[in-house]
Amino acid sequence: MRNFEYYNPTKIIFGKDTIGRLDDLVPRDARVLILYGGSSAEKSGTLDEVRRALADRSIREFGGIEANPTYETMMKAVELVRNSEVDFLLAVGGGSVIDGTKFVAAAVNFEGEPWHILEEHGRNIRGALPFGTVLTLPATGSEMNEVAVITNKAKQAKLDLISSFVFPRFSILDPTKTYTLPLRQVANGVVDAFIHIIEQYLTYPANGMVQDRLAEGLLQTLIEIGAQAINSPDDYDVRANLMWVATSALNGLVGAGVPQDWSTHMIGHELTALYGIDHARTLAIILPANLQIHRESKRGKLLQYGERVWGITSGNEEQRIDQAIAHTRSFFENLGLQTRLSDYNLGVDDIERVIAQLEAHGMTQLGENGDVTLEISRQILQASL
Amino acid sequence: MRNFEYYNPTKIIFGKDTIGRLDDLVPRDARVLILYGGSSAEKSGTLDEVRRALADRSIREFGGIEANPTYETMMKAVELVRNSEVDFLLAVGGGSVIDGTKFVAAAVNFEGEPWHILEEHGRNIRGALPFGTVLTLPATGSEMNEVAVITNKAKQAKLDLISSFVFPRFSILDPTKTYTLPLRQVANGVVDAFIHIIEQYLTYPANGMVQDRLAEGLLQTLIEIGAQAINSPDDYDVRANLMWVATSALNGLVGAGVPQDWSTHMIGHELTALYGIDHARTLAIILPANLQIHRESKRGKLLQYGERVWGITSGNEEQRIDQAIAHTRSFFENLGLQTRLSDYNLGVDDIERVIAQLEAHGMTQLGENGDVTLEISRQILQASL
Numbered sequence: 001m002r003n004f005e006y007y008n009p010t011k012i013i014f015g016k017d018t019i020g021r022l023d024d025l026v027p028r029d030a031r032v033l034i035l036y037g038g039s040s041a042e043k044s045g046t047l048d049e050v051r052r053a054l055a056d057r058s059i060r061e062f063g064g065i066e067a068n069p070t071y072e073t074m075m076k077a078v079e080l081v082r083n084s085e086v087d088f089l090l091a092v093g094g095g096s097v098i099d100g101t102k103f104v105a106a107a108v109n110f111e112g113e114p115w116h117i118l119e120e121h122g123r124n125i126r127g128a129l130p131f132g133t134v135l136t137l138p139a140t141g142s143e144m145n146e147v148a149v150i151t152n153k154a155k156q157a158k159l160d161l162i163s164s165f166v167f168p169r170f171s172i173l174d175p176t177k178t179y180t181l182p183l184r185q186v187a188n189g190v191v192d193a194f195i196h197i198i199e200q201y202l203t204y205p206a207n208g209m210v211q212d213r214l215a216e217g218l219l220q221t222l223i224e225i226g227a228q229a230i231n232s233p234d235d236y237d238v239r240a241n242l243m244w245v246a247t248s249a250l251n252g253l254v255g256a257g258v259p260q261d262w263s264t265h266m267i268g269h270e271l272t273a274l275y276g277i278d279h280a281r282t283l284a285i286i287l288p289a290n291l292q293i294h295r296e297s298k299r300g301k302l303l304q305y306g307e308r309v310w311g312i313t314s315g316n317e318e319q320r321i322d323q324a325i326a327h328t329r330s331f332f333e334n335l336g337l338q339t340r341l342s343d344y345n346l347g348v349d350d351i352e353r354v355i356a357q358l359e360a361h362g363m364t365q366l367g368e369n370g371d372v373t374l375e376i377s378r379q380i381l382q383a384s385l
Numbered sequence: 386m387r388n389f390e391y392y393n394p395t396k397i398i399f400g401k402d403t404i405g406r407l408d409d410l411v412p413r414d415a416r417v418l419i420l421y422g423g424s425s426a427e428k429s430g431t432l433d434e435v436r437r438a439l440a441d442r443s444i445r446e447f448g449g450i451e452a453n454p455t456y457e458t459m460m461k462a463v464e465l466v467r468n469s470e471v472d473f474l475l476a477v478g479g480g481s482v483i484d485g486t487k488f489v490a491a492a493v494n495f496e497g498e499p500w501h502i503l504e505e506h507g508r509n510i511r512g513a514l515p516f517g518t519v520l521t522l523p524a525t526g527s528e529m530n531e532v533a534v535i536t537n538k539a540k541q542a543k544l545d546l547i548s549s550f551v552f553p554r555f556s557i558l559d560p561t562k563t564y565t566l567p568l569r570q571v572a573n574g575v576v577d578a579f580i581h582i583i584e585q586y587l588t589y590p591a592n593g594m595v596q597d598r599l600a601e602g603l604l605q606t607l608i609e610i611g612a613q614a615i616n617s618p619d620d621y622d623v624r625a626n627l628m629w630v631a632t633s634a635l636n637g638l639v640g641a642g643v644p645q646d647w648s649t650h651m652i653g654h655e656l657t658a659l660y661g662i663d664h665a666r667t668l669a670i671i672l673p674a675n676l677q678i679h680r681e682s683k684r685g686k687l688l689q690y691g692e693r694v695w696g697i698t699s700g701n702e703e704q705r706i707d708q709a710i711a712h713t714r715s716f717f718e719n720l721g722l723q724t725r726l727s728d729y730n731l732g733v734d735d736i737e738r739v740i741a742q743l744e745a746h747g748m749t750q751l752g753e754n755g756d757v758t759l760e761i762s763r764q765i766l767q768a769s770l
Contacts, residue, residue, distance in 0.1 A: 001625040003400025008393070014642060015388025207622040209606045210629045217598025224594065237592040240386040244595045244642070253638075257399060257629070 030088035069100035089131035095140025102148035122161030139189030141250025188280035200255035203368035263366035289383035415473035454485035474516035480525025487533035507546030524574030526635025573665035585640035648751035674768035
């Protein structure tokens with residue numbers, strides 16, 4: 001096992017009827033900016049519940065944060081905070097709203113052009129406004145981590161920031177608030193969480209026994225409940241477990257002390273930035289091909305994954321690896337996510353556009369071994385056609 | 386799944402050669418009291434490393450904290466802190482030293498007789514001195530939680546305190562510092578961690594899928610490495626995984642949102658207080674009998690435990706439950722822990738002494754269903770003979 005540090009001070013409030021807890025969790029004298037996305041938080045009644053819980057406080061609101069939140073949009077929120085007396089942020093939504101809120105928290109008092117925060121991946125952050133979250137979409141894990149991803153539309157770039165200053169103070173996870181989500185978003189969330197786990201797990205054996213067992217248990221749970229989450233939208237226990245899996249997938253425990261491979265995410269980010277494909281859907285395209293291209297360097301873990309997660313014990317090693325990859329692809333497709341670039345009418349010419357963007361963003365040594373060069377990314381994209 | 390709150394702000398520094406990090410982790414101007422146990426921290430060189438890392442600071446030391454730390458001993462540390470300028474505590478040792486340090490942190494500024502802290506199980510704590518830990522013995526999980534257990538020798542009572550004020554600020558976990566531990570303590574640690582997990586897991590099915598998979602993964606890991614931890618004391622990966630399992634066993638994640646059964650611990654505490662039997666060894670006596678007595682109320686989880694942890698899939702339900710309990714008992718015995726009261730020359734008369742102590746401490750409604758009355762505890766003890 002590798003040396004590691006683990007620190008995660010976010011307080012989780014999990015369960016039914018927990019939004020009222022905001023009145024205890026947000027400081028009495030706070031002047032709050034509520035940030036949210038589209039109309040679903042309004043229609044589902046979640047926003048109204050939040051407003052009622054904070055009725056005694058000064059509240060402002062900032063809506064319209066898009067999926068893959070943009071620098072352009074979030075800078076409007078930064079201006080609003082700078083020009084008002086706001087001193088506490090509350091994100092109400094999914095990963096995009098929370099990521100956007102993290103950026104606002106870090107940018108408000110940042111000296112200089114806030115885009116530099118993203119260019120430096122958050123290393124230059126010296127503080128952030130305090131904020132909490134009310135999660136409505138289980139997927140990204142942003143509600144319990146220190147990571148945010150922001151898209152710059154003008155530059156067609158999607159960059160991350162990582163800083164312990166942007167841990168949420170608290171996150172309220174009420175599974176009933178997910179009942180009215182569009183099923184496409186739920187399916188995306190299942191796949192997003194699944195691939196978050198895979199990227200921290202499916203590298204090479206590194207004797208992280210706890211981490212492996214946790215990863216495998218989370219993957220097994222997603223396989224058990226993925227279809228139910230689509231077919232039974234108001235099954236409390238299914239939605240509760242989905243929510244807790246997605247949070248657990250990216251709160252730092254799965255990847256502590258083991259190698260990580262975020263190449264699928266990095267290639268996927270470029271597909272979203274260039275073509276507007278949903279984040280999770282880009283991952284569903286890239287991952288199976290990535291595993292195929294790396295079947296040698298990932299051999300040990302692919303066999304372990306096949307056996308422990310999918311119960312694959314028969315056949316020779318090559319056959320078991322093929323089965324593991326095929327099961328993975330089928331899992332995504334059965335949830336309604338296509339797994340080929342050609343399903344999105346993308347072809348050979350588009351691969352070179354993606355490669356050019358990866359090059360422009362310095363994504364030339366990806367993967368757990370740092371050997372996913374542009375040429376290897378090209379092979380992965382070709383295998384995704 | 387039940388509603389739950391999860392909060393754990395302890396920073397973990399895990400790995401080889403990490404004690405030097407103390408210089409960053411302890412405030413520059415802190416006046417530190419180092420608390421430790423017997424001579425092993427000195428002999429292993431760990432204490433010297435700690436002293437070197439903190440050489441620039443004012444340091445005092447308090448040694449001699451016993452296994453099952455006593456109120457009497459820890460009050461001497463409280464007096465030392467009160468009569469000096471100490472404002473930061475550093476526990477160097479295992480769960481006993483850390484538990485004792487938590488009590489000192491809470492007691493120093495407590496108004497009134499500090500024993501009341503334990504009588505109220507920590508509910509009356511309003512603050513605590515900050516402290517960190519350097520862990521030398523993987524077992525109790527105290528390095529990453531808000532719980533301490535203190536024994537009052539005069540009253541023959543062993544009581545716990547639970548308070549978010551006593552989370553360690555940080556804990557340093559260097560697996561190499563466990564190489565020189567007596568093997569008896571290592572075996573105790575494996576069993577202690579195992580039973581911590583069991584008591585949060587083996588109750589009744591409650592749809593905590595993540596929690597179950599995590600618990601099962603931790604148990605499987607202990608089964609895989611338990612004997613190796615004894616037979617190969619300086620195998621880094623074995624000791625590293627043991628350390629991380631023991632911490633993960635009781636940092637709040639396994640038990641979040643699911644019923645818990647601490648009856649084995651409560652009965653075991655009385656055996657330690659009355660007869661001085663090592664904590665883990667009392668648990669190894671009580672648990673198999675407890676599972677036997679509760680085979681009906683725990684049926685669903687006993688079958689799941691047998692199948693997922695021990696791979697028991699053949700036989701009828703009764704046979705599978707018998708096998709699961711027998712495997713558990715054998716696991717403890719193969720590590721050198723006896724599992725019968727009679728192995729300690731305790732008999733029928735002693736059972737009534739234990740029952741009287743449970744009654745005196747209000748331990749009359751134990752277990753996940755609150756139905757472990759004194760009569761049921763008596764049956765468990767009889768089945769432990």
